[in-house]
Amino acid sequence: MNAILERIIINYKKINFGQVLKQLGYFFASLIILIIISSGLFAIYFNNNKTQIVAQINKIVNENIVGSISIKDVNYKFLKGFPKMTLALSQVEVHDSLWKIHKRTLLKAAQIEIRVNVADLLVNEISIDKIEIQQATLHLYKDINGLDNSAIFRKKPVDSSSNSSTTSSVRQINVSQFHFISENQIGKKLFDFDKIDLKSKIKFQGDDWETIVYVKTFAKSMAFNTKRGSFIKDKMVEGKLKVNFSEVNNQINVATEDLAIGKEMFGIDASFSLDKNKSAYKIDIKTNILWRNASELLSDNISVRVGQIDLKNPIEVMCTIAGDISASGDPEIKVKTKVRNNELTIPDGMITNCNFDASFTNNSKKGAGCNDANSTITLSKFTGDFKAIPFSIPLAMISNFENTTASGSFKSSFDITRLNTILSADLIRFSSGQAKVNLDFNFGIVDLKIDKPYFTGSITVKDAMANYGPRNLTFIKTNVELDFTEKALLIKKMNFKDNRNSVFMKGKIDNFLTLYYINPKKMVVDWNIYTPFLDVKNLVSILTDSNQTKAKKSNSKGNISDEIHDVIEKCQVVLNVKVDRIVYNKLEATAAKVKVLLVDNELIIQKGKVNSCGGIITFEGTLVPDGKNYVVKSNTKIDKVDIAQFLTSMNNFSIKSFSPTNLKGSLTAQAVIQGKLFAGGALQTNSLAGKSQFAVLNGELIDFKPITNIAKFAFPFRNISNIVFKDLSGNFAINGELVKVNDLKVSSNILNLDINGIYSFGRGTKLALTIPLRDPEKDKFIDDKEARAEKRLEGIVLHLLAVDEDGKIKIRWNKDHQ
Numbered sequence: 001m002n003a004i005l006e007r008i009i010i011n012y013k014k015i016n017f018g019q020v021l022k023q024l025g026y027f028f029a030s031l032i033i034l035i036i037i038s039s040g041l042f043a044i045y046f047n048n049n050k051t052q053i054v055a056q057i058n059k060i061v062n063e064n065i066v067g068s069i070s071i072k073d074v075n076y077k078f079l080k081g082f083p084k085m086t087l088a089l090s091q092v093e094v095h096d097s098l099w100k101i102h103k104r105t106l107l108k109a110a111q112i113e114i115r116v117n118v119a120d121l122l123v124n125e126i127s128i129d130k131i132e133i134q135q136a137t138l139h140l141y142k143d144i145n146g147l148d149n150s151a152i153f154r155k156k157p158v159d160s161s162s163n164s165s166t167t168s169s170v171r172q173i174n175v176s177q178f179h180f181i182s183e184n185q186i187g188k189k190l191f192d193f194d195k196i197d198l199k200s201k202i203k204f205q206g207d208d209w210e211t212i213v214y215v216k217t218f219a220k221s222m223a224f225n226t227k228r229g230s231f232i233k234d235k236m237v238e239g240k241l242k243v244n245f246s247e248v249n250n251q252i253n254v255a256t257e258d259l260a261i262g263k264e265m266f267g268i269d270a271s272f273s274l275d276k277n278k279s280a281y282k283i284d285i286k287t288n289i290l291w292r293n294a295s296e297l298l299s300d301n302i303s304v305r306v307g308q309i310d311l312k313n314p315i316e317v318m319c320t321i322a323g324d325i326s327a328s329g330d331p332e333i334k335v336k337t338k339v340r341n342n343e344l345t346i347p348d349g350m351i352t353n354c355n356f357d358a359s360f361t362n363n364s365k366k367g368a369g370c371n372d373a374n375s376t377i378t379l380s381k382f383t384g385d386f387k388a389i390p391f392s393i394p395l396a397m398i399s400n401f402e403n404t405t406a407s408g409s410f411k412s413s414f415d416i417t418r419l420n421t422i423l424s425a426d427l428i429r430f431s432s433g434q435a436k437v438n439l440d441f442n443f444g445i446v447d448l449k450i451d452k453p454y455f456t457g458s459i460t461v462k463d464a465m466a467n468y469g470p471r472n473l474t475f476i477k478t479n480v481e482l483d484f485t486e487k488a489l490l491i492k493k494m495n496f497k498d499n500r501n502s503v504f505m506k507g508k509i510d511n512f513l514t515l516y517y518i519n520p521k522k523m524v525v526d527w528n529i530y531t532p533f534l535d536v537k538n539l540v541s542i543l544t545d546s547n548q549t550k551a552k553k554s555n556s557k558g559n560i561s562d563e564i565h566d567v568i569e570k571c572q573v574v575l576n577v578k579v580d581r582i583v584y585n586k587l588e589a590t591a592a593k594v595k596v597l598l599v600d601n602e603l604i605i606q607k608g609k610v611n612s613c614g615g616i617i618t619f620e621g622t623l624v625p626d627g628k629n630y631v632v633k634s635n636t637k638i639d640k641v642d643i644a645q646f647l648t649s650m651n652n653f654s655i656k657s658f659s660p661t662n663l664k665g666s667l668t669a670q671a672v673i674q675g676k677l678f679a680g681g682a683l684q685t686n687s688l689a690g691k692s693q694f695a696v697l698n699g700e701l702i703d704f705k706p707i708t709n710i711a712k713f714a715f716p717f718r719n720i721s722n723i724v725f726k727d728l729s730g731n732f733a734i735n736g737e738l739v740k741v742n743d744l745k746v747s748s749n750i751l752n753l754d755i756n757g758i759y760s761f762g763r764g765t766k767l768a769l770t771i772p773l774r775d776p777e778k779d780k781f782i783d784d785k786e787a788r789a790e791k792r793l794e795g796i797v798l799h800l801l802a803v804d805e806d807g808k809i810k811i812r813w814n815k816d817h818q
Contacts, residue, residue, distance in 0.1 A: 067096040067106070086115045092136075096149040102141060104149050104183075109136030115172075130172040137179040142326075144185045173200045180217075187328045190230070192221035193237075200243075207247035214240055219261075224323065225330045229300025235262040250274045261297060264289050272325075279325040288314050301372065305401070308447065311354075312343035323370070330370040335360040347449050349387055356382035356393075364399065372401035379408070387421040389414050391437075404445040409457075412437040416464050426469045433464025439484065452517040455484040488512060491527075504530045520570040521600075529577045534592070536584040573598035582610060587649035589617065601625050605634075613649065615641030615666070626676065629684070633674040643667040643696055665699025665728070673734060686736045686761070693731035700724050701748070723748040730755070737761040752776050752792055763807065768814055769800040 072091030094107040115130035142148045178196035182189070196217040202209050216238040223230040239259035245252050254270045267286040273279055287294075291311040295303045315337050323331025336359045344351040357380045363369070364376035382393035389412060396408025416433035423429075436459070443453035461480035467473065478496035482489060491507035507527040509515075515523040575596040582592045589610035597604035603623035610617050621634035638646070646667055647660035673690030677683060701723040723746075730744030737760050744755040757767035774795040782788045799814040 067094065067099070069094050086113055086130075088113050098147060098149065102143055102147055102149060104139050104141040105137075106140070106149050107136065107138050109133055111135065128170055130174075131170055132174040133176075133178060135177045136175075137181065140182040142184045142186055146186060171202045171204070173202070174198065178217075182325075184325065187324075187326065188223075188226045189325065190221045190223045190226050192219075193217045194220050208245055210242070210244035212240060213243050223299065224321070225299075228330065229303075231299050232261050232297050235297065237261050262293070264293055264297070278327075280323070281325060281331075282320065282322040285319040285321070286317070288316050290314050301401075308347055310345040311339065312345075313341075315339055315342070330362060332363045332370045333361065334363075344384065347447065351384040351386050353390075354382075354384040356380065356384075373403075375399070375401045388418045389422070398445065405442065406445055406450075407442040408440070410437065410439045410441055416461060424469075428469060429467045431465045431467075433466075433478065434462045435464075436460045452513070454513045456486060458483050484512075501531055501533055501535070515571075516567055520567040521572070523567070523571040525571055525573045527573065527575045529575055530579075531577075532580045534577075534579045534582045536582060569601075585649065585651065587612060587646075594619075613641035613645040615639050615668075617641065623677070628679055630677045630679075631674065632677050632683075635672050636670070638667055638669040638671075638694075640666045640668055640697075643699065662702050663696075663699065664702065665696040667694060667696050669694035688734050689736065690734050691732065692734065694729065696725075696728035698726070699728050701746075720750050723750045725749070738764060741767060747776065747792075749776060757802075760804065763804055765802065765804040765809060767802040769798070769802060771798040771800065772796075773798060 070091075070093040071089050073089075075088045075090070089112040090110065092107065092109045092112050093105055096106055099105065111134045113130075113132040113134075114128045140150045142150075175196055175198040178198065180191070180193045180196060182191040184190075194217065196215065198213060198215045198217075200211045200213040202211040216236070219232045219235050219237050221230040222232050237259065239256050241259070242255045243252065250273060252272045252274065254272070255268065257267045259266045259268050264287060268283065270281065270283040272281045290313075291306070291309070294317065295307040298306065318336045320334045321331050323329075337357075339354060339356050339358070342354045344354040359378045360375070362371060362375040364374050368374040377398040379393060379396040379398070382396065384391065391410060391412040393408055393410055396406060398404065398406045413434075413436045416430045416435040419430055419435070437457075439455045439457035439459070441453055441455050444451040459480070459482040461478065464478040464480070465474075465476045466478060468475070475496040479493060480495075481491070481493035483492055484490075487510065489509040489512035491505065491509075494505040494507070496503055496505075505527055507525060509523060509525050512523070573596075575594075575598070577592070577594050577596060579592040580590065582589045589612035592608075592610040594608035595606040597606065601624075605619065605621045605623075608619040608621075616639045617636065618639075619634055619636040621632060621636075624631045624633075643663050643665045644660045647663065669692060671690060671692035673688055673692065675683060675689065676687035703721055725746055725748035727745065727747040731742045733740040733742065739759045739761075741755050741757055741759055744753075746753040746755075752772050754770040755767055756770075757765075759765050759767060770793075772793055772795060774791075779788050779791050782791065801812045801814045802809050803812060804810075
């Protein structure tokens with residue numbers, strides 16, 4: 001081994017490297033000189049045979065096209081492509097035979113370089129194996145009548161071979177600054193790719209071929225329907241494509257795993273049929289992309305919708321686009337995606353912890369076409385939290401993008417205090433309780449917002465505590481059961497307590513959802529209400545409270561708090577109320593029944609009935625806003641109530657001249673009165689106006705000051721401290737503080753008395769008193785009423801006036817009997 005190494009070293013030292021380098025220099029110089037000489041000879045040959053070469057090129061072109069080609073000049077590219085010859089065709093234009101009609105030039109190139117085999121040229125043949133195109137535009141065009149400028153290529157004979165001495169098997173294509181346009185007015189398609197840089201080496205296997213294409217271009221338009229807008233508009237496209245052609249299938253296949261479109265990477269598997277009658281294509285796309293970035297790549301009709309929502313994290317998307325380039329209408333588009341642990345932003349807010357599977361197709365019903373009206377999005381396994389409220393949508397469908405509707409089921413179970421994030425605090429504020437929702441829904445979608453939702457299903461609320469802001473009402477232990485049907489909202493249960501009352505309610509709203517959105521004023525909420533106890537003054541105070549808080553209007557369109565408050569203000573409410581015990585100031589009643597209507601801020605009371613003061617009171621009336629106060633109108637009938645109890649409960653109607661203890665008896669009366677209530681429920685006494693008539697049976701006047709004052713003057717010798725009367729009746733006309741007394745008759749055991757005139761709660765009393773002096777005891781045995789009435793005024797009759805002087809009632813003679 002050592003001997004071999006020594007021998008190599010000895011031989012290496014004997015080598016003259018200078019001589020070797022010199023010989024190598026001679027070799028390469030000779031080679032370069034040979035190449036230059038050969039290229040020079042090629043140039044000389046080209047110049048001498050330029051006419052024949054150009055003729056051969058024209059022959060190749062003319063054999064394959066129906067139309068015309070214009071080449072300004074052909075030049076030899078010195079040394080380029082050696083040992084083959086590279087020819088440069090400058091200012092090339094290709095027109096089809098109908099160019100004068102449509103004016104669309106098929107191909108216009110500043111320069112086209114072709115590489116040919118020199119050996120073939122020597123035998124008067126041309127074989128092209130490489131083409132370079134620079135600064136060119138290829139414009140494929142089909143007009144609305146089917147006129148097609150790409151129908152320029154001749155069909156090859158099937159049963160005969162060409163006698164041409166030219167061949168062209170292009171094995172390499174390079175393109176720079178290339179502009180490709182495909183305009184199909186029938187199909188409303190426009191593909192426009194500019195600044196194309198492309199490099200490709202083609203391998204042939206018989207009539208089939210395959211290549212790797214390196215492409216970079218600017219996509220100005222990829223519109224499958226120009227009315228819908230363009231995909232990937234104004235985006236750079238760059239990548240490496242595997243392309244192959246199958247003669248059997250007459251189809252080009254394209255595949256890539258890393259095609260950059262804008263800033264996003266896509267995997268694409270596509271096929272394009274070259275069949276003349278049906279140019280079908282199919283493009284499968286896979287990517288992992290941000291929603292916002294994806295929406296920027298879509299056509300206008302899609303991006304304008306999906307661009308209003310967003311997902312925080314990237315999602316995996318699979319899309320298939322299939323159609324026919326030569327056909328009109330949109331291609332079929334199918335999209336599938338899965339979203340996991342994401343944040344979905346929608347116009348109404350954000351959905352966190354968002355998970356769902358989704359698919360899209362624009363060909364939902366076969367035969368209905370690929371269009372917006374036939375488009376459907378299917379959502380499944382949708383879960384998330386909307387403003388802290390968890391929910392799930394097992395299955396939902398969004399259909400018809402021209403008049404979009406959504407349908408599906410919605411489920412949720414949550415602490416009801418989470419509604420505080422949705423509802424305005426000025427409207428309602430929850431502090432405890434549980435809610436459960438199980439609804440099937442159907443609603444429209446306008447600008448990606450829910451429009452007029454319709455529900456069937458149930459909502460339950462348990463043990464809720466809430467404050468209703470506009471009336472400052474606090475409800476505790478509230479339980480609600482709502483049942484949404486196609487025809488009505490059934491309120492099966494609504495029980496709550498406030499500070500003093502327990503209320504049990506059931507109700508129904510016919511045609512609820514339709515009226516909710518279209519005409520809330522026609523909505524009638526029909527309630528059946530039962531409560532063991534009701535403080536009427538407290539209720540009126542709530543209804544008339546001038547300090548009530550009005551829910552503030554939100555600036556955002558479609559705010560749910562504004563919608564609910566607006567419906568509450570506009571709808572009609574019918575309350576069928578039953579109360580075991582009811583109080584108003586000192587008035588107490590039992591077994592109360594009443595029907596109450598709330599219409600346009602007007603409270604209407606119908607068929608009211610209570611048991612009070614030993615008798616029955618029935619009533620009807622209205623309560624209407626009047627500035628800061630309220631106008632109250634009532635029609636009240638009183639049947640056999642204890643007059644002393646009744647007057648006590650009504651604060652004696654503010655009369656100071658006597659007290660309820662001065663009267664006994666059974667009161668029957670009817671009053672039609674209107675007046676004003678102050679905000680808070682207090683009655684404005686001097687506002688009363690109306691008419692009243694009454695009768696007191698089996699009554700007594702005990703130390704009744706208005707009578708005793710008169711008796712001292714008229715009956716000094718009679719005991720009038722306790723007057724028993726069979727009949728005390730009259731009718732009044734009330735106008736503020738003044739009461740006009742008409743035919744007030746007192747028929748008693750001590751005296752008879754007729755009173756007419758004006759009685760004032762303030763100043764201005766003037767009453768005419770007619771007092772027969774004969775003893776009524778003499779008439780008690782007269783049974784005939786008419787005869788007794790004639791006897792009433794026999795004998796001496798006093799005519800007196802009770803008048804107001806300085807706030808005191810004075811008795812005077814009524815000389816003129818006025």
